[in-house]
Amino acid sequence: MSDEAFSQAQVTDGKNYQLGIMDMEMRRAPKIILIVFVLVLVNAPKVGAQEQGPIYIVQPGDSLFSISIKFGTTVELLAAANNISDPSVIAPGLKLVIPGFEGVSGTLDLRTIEYGETLQSLSQRYGITIDAIARLNRVLNPDRLFIGQSAILSIPEGEVPQERLMIADSRDTQIEFAAKTNLNPWTLHDFEMPLERLWILPGESIAISVASDVYTTGLPFPIQSVVVDPERGVQGRTVKVTVNLESEMEVSGSIVEKTLNFQSLQPFELIALQGIHALMEPGMYDLHLTFSTNNGATVFSFIQPIRIASGDYYFDPVLFVPPETIDPQYTEPENELIASIIRNYTEQKYWEGIFQFPSNITSAFPSVFGSRRNYNDTGYTSYHSGLDFYGGTGTPIYAPARGKVVFAGSLEVRGNVTFIDHGWGVFTGYLHQSELFVSEGDWVEVGDEIGLVGYTGRVTGPHLHWEVWVGGVPVNPLEWTSTAFP
Ligand SMILES: [Zn+2]
Structure with a gap:
């Protein structure tokens, strides 16, 4: 694949850029290195062609080919820039000048992108132009540096200054800005110049770097x-x-x-x-x-x-159910009702610590959360939205945490069902019960008996189906019985 073809591939997927490079390296390196070796011998560069440019320190596993791919150059240019006649002498620790980055100096290193960091903030901190960073990293969409992404940067000689990004409203005077940020106005000397240290952020505020003991990357005070x-x-x-x-x-x-x-x-x-x-x-x-x-x-x-x-969920065998069970005409109004209940957001947090199981039978589960479902051989477009518990009709159901009952009633698909609001957008649901012991508006404490297992609604046998919803989305209940959120 040529550089151009690779760039185009990146435009369409734009996501796993680093992985893309690694894959290509692994697959193609052995053959290409051989060809490259011959080419380099034929085109041995003239002595004295040493170029200026950023330095890359060869790492274990690197080859001239992999380095050329990493920086978007060619083996020939790399060899020429470094007076290399024999590519096999490339050993870890060797310092290579990377051609094609005139004006960029220092040592190239990998650094992980952190929250709030943009090409702009990296440019300011490392004193490299945005264009050079974009080219070093072959970034085609500069607004999309993702967290944890490894960025290649040229680290200037000496320490990167401990600086803190400060934001001034464009109407602030220097004194007002100093007061707002608890800084001595004299330390804000940089505020007026040099101009290249000022840049406009979204929201039309002005950010500047000032020397600071508190070091954060990308994120401005406070x-x-x-x-x-x-x-x-x-x-x-x-x-x-x-x-x-x-x-x-x-x-x-x-x-x-x-x-x-x-x-x-x-x-x-x-x-x-x-x-x-x-x-x-x-x-x-x-x-x-x-x-x-x-x-x-x-x-x-x-x-x-x-x-x-991916959550790596199982694929259940195809399930055959009465067609009306999956007919949206019947299921949608009920789904809408549930959505309207769990859409309400309570600012208080009622629960403490991990959730208790709503049943005493927890050694095994007939069905776990997330498994992919294919009803009546129509494709794997559905999934299991809760955790099912064994236990026949009459088995007690307990509240897993403190909360307020926001629904207790009979529905066609879900049967006798209870929903509890635990606050902060967290809800739990209990389906197919034979008896409900609580009503809307009741407060429940952890361990309170709230109903009995049954087989009401559209089910094939008695069981408790338990759901945990967070921010309007069902999540794996086992996460909440093992992790104390927040
Ligand atoms: Zn279930």
Whole structure:
């Protein structure tokens, strides 16, 4: 594949750029190196052709070919720039000049992209032009540096200064800005010049770097940190977004197109929980965060892609059910009703610690969350949205955590069903019960008996189907019985 073809491939997928390179290297390296070896012998470069440019230190496993691919150059140019006549002498630790990056100096190194970092902020911190960073990393979509991505940067001689990004409203005077950020106005000398240290951020604020003991990358004062846990979301699992601040700000945003609801358990720490849909295609999805002052003015916002990985769920055998069971005409109105219940967001958190099981029978489960379902051989377009428990009619069902009953009634598909609101957008549901012991508006404590197992609704036998919903999305209940959120 030529460079051009590779670039085009990157435009269409744009996601696994690094992986793409690795794959190609592994597959093609042995053959190509042989050809390259011959070419280099034929075109041995003239002595004294040493070029200026950034330095790359050869790593174990590198070849001239893999290095040429990494930096978008050719083996011939690399060999010429470094007076290499015999490519087999490439050994770890060797310093190579990388041609094609005039004006860039220093040592090239890999660094992991962090929250809030953009080509702009990297350019400012490392003193390299945006164009050079984009070319070094062959980035075609500069707005899409993703968390955890390895970026190649040229590290200047000596230490990268400990600097903190500060944001000034374009109307601030230097004194106002100093007061806002608790900085001595004299330390803001940089604020007026040099001009290249000033740049405009989304929201039309001005960000500058000032010397600081508190070092954060990409995120300006007073944003101390942003953490998405896990860094790589998983189908059918819960994602926690934590923002730490140094002074009060409003934070809003979204993840995988779901609005984040931030709550605070301690000063200057904001947390939002969101479920990832079990059928969401694995890939890159956006995290949007917007930080505003209490009067609503946006001071900083960023969009960064996060990865969603497969949950590796089972594929159940094809299930044959009465056709009306899966007819949207019957299932949709009930789904709408459930959606309207779990859409309500309670700002208080009622639960503490991990969820208890709603049944005493937990040694084995007839069906687990997420397994792919194919009803009546119409394709694997469905999945199991809960955790099923063994136990015949009359087996007690217990509340797994403190909460408020928001629905208790009889439905056609789900049978006798209870939904409990645990706060912060977390709900649990109990389907197919024979008896309901609670009613809407009741408070339940962990361990309270709320009903009995049955086979009401469209089921083939008695069992409890238990669901946990987070931010309007069903997630794996076993995650909540093993992890104390938040
Ligand atoms: Zn079930």
